[in-house]
Amino acid sequence: MSEKIVFCKGGGCTAKLGAGVLSHVLEKLPRGLENPDLLVGYDSKDDAAVYRISDDTAVVQTLDFFPPMVDDPYTFGKIAAANALSDIYAMGGDVKTALNIVCFPESSDLNILGEIMRGGSEKVLEAGGILAGGHSINDTDVKYGLSVMGLVHPDRIWSNNGGCPGDRLIFTKKLGVGIVCTANRVGEATEEAMAEAIASMITLNKTASEIGRRYHIHACTDVTGFGFLGHLHEMMDGKLSCRIQAEKVPRIEEALHHAEEFLLTAAGQKNRNHVEKYVKFKNIPFAMEELLFDPQTSGGLLMAVGADEAEDLRNELRAAGLPAEIVGEIVKRTEPEILVVEGDS
The missing domain is CATH 3.90.650.10 (PurM-like C-terminal domain)
Known part of the structure; x- marks a missing residue:
């Protein structure tokens, strides 16, 4: 069957833009006024954005999606979801809600899409989160991932650059x-x-x-x-x-x-x-x-x-x-x- 060749032709995080290219683009974006409640933004090169909504609660927000790197749609869905959910955990937060991000050729077998989303849904549930919706696009290639929201205490955020000599x-x-x-x-x-x-x-x-x-x-x-x-x-x-x-x-x-x-x-x-x-x-x-x-x-x-x-x-x-x-x-x-x-x- 042709689905195997079309479905998996190199993906996962190998599909990301290179770090050098990405930095070149991001440094040119307008920053706007500084917001003291934006505790972590894209300028920090951290894993997710963090926005304080009260003295003891901050929202952790991330998204991640990519093409398949394995042949089985169900397995791909689980991998893509685990990858997206990981950014919340890397900030020390707990997963709360997730939204599907889907690109899929409408003329292809929709059962494949169903298996991808089933795998993703299972991982969101395993994380203790709620799959609350999503957005889909008719595309020539398959891509899948999640936008994820989590919570963390503002004083217990794990940044990626807070290490100390001797650690x-x-x-x-x-x-x-x-x-x-x-x-x-x-x-x-x-x-x-x-x-x-x-x-x-x-x-x-x-x-x-x-x-x-x-x-x-x-x-x-x-x-x-x-x-x-x-x-x-x-x-x-x-x-x-x-x-x-x-x-x-x-x-x-x-x-x-x-x-x-x-x-x-x-x-x-x-x-x-x-x-x-x-x-x-x-x-x-x-x-x-x-x-x-x-x-x-x-x-x-x-x-x-x-x-x-x-x-x-x-x-x-x-x-x-x-x-x-x-x-x-x-x-x-x-x-x-x-x-x-x-x-x-």
Whole structure:
């Protein structure tokens, strides 16, 4: 059937505009008057907007949608929804409502659309939210996602740039889903690796976020289209630096093999072009470099927490079934901004 070829031809967060292109556009937009209740806006490069509506309540608002990266419509719906919901969790918030965003060719099998939306709806319910409506467009290509609203206390927002020297960095999912999905499109990924990638992408960051709230999280982001190093660069915010231990970073092992075979994404190359001037690799194999640039779809949370709490947080996350690991630490501003080492080198 032709649906498989048309439906999945490269998507997920690999479809995002490059960070450099996006910054070039956003910096030219008119800002308007400063609003003291807009606690987080697009100029902060954070995961979602936050608007204070009272002393103890702020609205967290985000949206995310993209083309399919897997063949099964139901699975795609779950992945797209989990990815959109993740921005709320990355800000330390709780999901409340969601709206569908749909682009779909009206002449195609509407049962496919139904399966996409069924997968998305199930994830919204799992998040504890309410699917409240949406908007659809007749388009030549399939795209799906959500606009999501959540709530957070104004004093407990997790920004992505609040880290401190000495903080440990904890990552909660495995890297490599972009590379594995690329390999799958050309028939090179094993069923086991693809199943591992899908299981990761459909896992909500809800548990990781809720566990994190029991600790003093100084900064947090979810790792998606700009890759591990791209989002880490945003966390440093020109004020901090960090040291990453490559062997500690959770990864889908088969993704390293595919990276060695150059089954890479164009988005991964965009990430490298944008961030590599801030990064120094020390004794790191090419395949691992690519994994760190690989765009993730519905990736894990990257948290900065004090050294005294890091092991307890990591252990609690792992006890909840997440492949979380302490992957590095933040240091005072130095050059390079991001140093990636292997072992004790």
